[in-house]
Amino acid sequence: MIKLLNLFKKKIYFDQYLFISITILSIMGLLFLYSASQDNIETTIKQSFFVMFGLILMFLLSQLDPDFYKNNASIFFLLTIFLILITFFFGKEVNGAKRWLDLGFFTLQSSEIVKISLPIFLAAYLYDKALPISLLHTFITIVTILIVVNLVRIQPDLGTSLVIFLAGLYILFLAGLSWRFIGISLTILILSLPFIWNNFLEPFQRQRVLTLLDPNADPYGSGWNIMQSKIAIGSGGIQGKGYGEGTQAHLDFLPETETDFIFSVVAEEFGFIGVCFLLITFFFIMFRCLYLALNARDRFCRLTIGGLSLLFISTVFINLAMVVGIIPVVGMPLPFISKGGSSLLSFYIAFGIIISMATHKKLMQK
């Protein structure tokens, strides 16, 4: 059996730890979604198609050599920027936001793809730069990040733009951004916070931040979502109310149960035990990625694995922090769990690339 697996591994590029944990996560996700969507079988079947397609895609992408990604990073990047741009013209407007491209069989959220292509592009740009990264390269990188972030922000999609911003910074940081530059820019950032508050945030976004500071001040207004989410999580207790028994979710008290607040449904129905199990799975994936990054074959692979895995972790924690009321509601899916094809596929792509980077060794090392 082990021989067979080794034989299999020699022919193909495969990381069983990530593959199994992501599959488990995906199956749990389908289970949760069925309950969170009020037993909507149609939504669940649609999502399971994405899961199957995503797993295959992840497997296929991991077979490609890292050099393929390195050499084509710019093309992918420009292609995704192009997708964003046409979204402005041909995008489908939902609730005042133009984020989706209708492809007939599938509505694509273009920003979800950019969040993968940007870190790879930056890794490809920075992997051969001398340490510490010179001011010029830093400047070029930051400008690129800001352009992409702003393109997504004006859709508007604050949550995704935030994640893209973070992903770009992770690459820059891991690539060796000088500490002096970090110190100076942090100071400037803190000093310019009031300016950002007044000029870059929409009124509803500002309201969300204010709500966070005191969610009880206005329980039926903007604090409602956080209040209801906390009630859902808290009332789950240790064991939870049971699968499909969550009253907060099933009687419509929780908003956005299929997407942003799906964790609250999990917490309500499976309690602290369920939460721990889910978190441990995420935690396992996180540390498996760390291990892979540390053992990657070259700097490009290290940067890419590091950047993409941190992107994944950031998404998880932004979502979790949001539903328990630590940060404002920004609109962030829980990876592999929340409904939404684009987000789901983007993470299968990301992990496909991570596995590719981790499993392809240099010829001379072999």
Next chain:
Amino acid sequence: MIDLNERYQEKNNFFKRIALLYVFFGFLFLLFLYRTFTLQISSYTDYELASIENKTKEMLIQPKRGIIYDRNGEIIVNNVPSYSLITKPSQIGNIESHIEAIKVFIDISDDDALHAKENYKRIAKLNRELTLKNNLTMEEIARFETRRHKFPNTFIDERYSRFTLYPELFSHSIGYVGNLNDDDLEQILHEQNLKPKETIFVYSNGYIRGMTGIENIYDKKLRGTYGKKVYEVDAAGKLLNEIEIIPSINGEDLYTSLDIESQKVAFDQLNNRRGAVVAVEIDTGSIVTYISSPSFPLNRVANGMSAKDFNKLLNDTDKPFFDRAGQGRYSPASTIKPAIGLFGIENEIIDWNFTINDPGFFILPEDNRVYRGWKKGGHGEINLKEAIIESSNTFFFSLAYESEIEQLVEHLSYFGFGRNVCIDCFLPDKGLLPNPEWKMNTLNFSWFKGDTVNLGVGQGYLSATPLQLAYYSAFLAKKGELNKFSFVQQDIDASVDTFISKNINNDDWKKLHESMIGVIDNPKGTAGRLRNLKDYTVAAKSGTVELVSTETKEDYKIIRETEGKRDHAIIIAFAPMPNPKYAVSVVIENGESGGSVAGPVAIEVLNTLLEND
């Protein structure tokens, strides 16, 4: 390209930096776990409650009030159902146009429309329901049902009204119900561990409570307890299913001692004159007749009338809302004489054989002031019995003159003067039993001997309510031992007042009763006109309350031109002798003659009570 050394440095640098980020996320992970732990385990109970509160909606169920019966088991006050047209004012912008729209096919009286307009804002604020019309006919119901889609916030439902078949007979004794204010509602619900919430109403006028009379005194017993319905609701507040129901418990029925027939007779006899009648069963102290006249329409006051009509009643100079029986203060006048006579016997100032010569007046030795009797020339040589029968003032002036005021006050207090004599009357007045201390404190004058003399004939500062006079009457009848009055049929161990005396024996009581029988049956009696109105023996004492003191009959003739200055007519009576069952008091304001005006009313009431036994 970078060389090997640099590559090592780069790798080392990368390790440090990614480790830093992982430590940061590791920290976040712990923070998040802690946060979830707090929510799910430390504060579990709070959030579990919040989640239950979220998904459930409780509605109160109003109980029905108990039915009030008379002593023969006849219903006095009942809950009468009818179909009402009800609207939710909080959902309706303009009540006037709403009423106009409904008026097209259902006739809403001006009174009802006015009532709706007057209460609309208040009810809307409380999120309660407003009744537009009661007693809908089947035709009106059908006409509304075909149009109900146009009026989503208006509906027809069965609602009760507190209703009496005798709208004017029990206005002061039973009293009326009215709307409960929010504080009282909270208080009542608190006793049941409930909180004010949306309510499934039984009564068309919402939360009700007894405002006056028996409805007020026995409110707790009559009220019943609120029930509760618990529904599962979704976030939109839609009722999904009923989880739990705790039914309301209707209030207890109340069997009163009131007698409908005698109430009718007393009310008819008073015939809207200002006055009061109180009659009691002597053995039990239970009140059988309690009328204050003029009266007001109980059903309309309880179930809503227009402000205009209400103000008309309120501003009526005859004061129909005023409970003359329990709160009207009248001088007892000559009816006090039997009690004063007993005082003389008790303190051995006189005996039954003691006589005085009555010249028609009494001169107070201290200041030579003249106190006159009612009969010019006086009653001649008379004893106590004759003095009671003929109602000699001089006799009692002299007797009072010989009395110590403190002793006299204490003596009169036994008979119910100056104190509350009823255990369940609504705001009973204590009347006034004056003493030197009272006079000094209120009038800033010291007590004169003349004040004591005046007290001897029940004039001056002394005043009592018809209820107290009835008590006094019953106390005399029962020879100094009497249950406190009550409106309900009492159990045996009710509180008993006993007259403590040294010198009065059964023989004295008998003689006193004989004297009071003489008031009617003796040819010289002051209430001789009553002799032929009955076929049993009645003991009585009449009185005439002088509102203005006059020297001569001619003076009074001028005075009586103004109706409000005419004397009040008073009588107390008990019958049948020698074993009296009922005692009665009658006061007719400005009725002039106790014997011939108040007397017939008392006799008719006694007739009815005795006939129906």
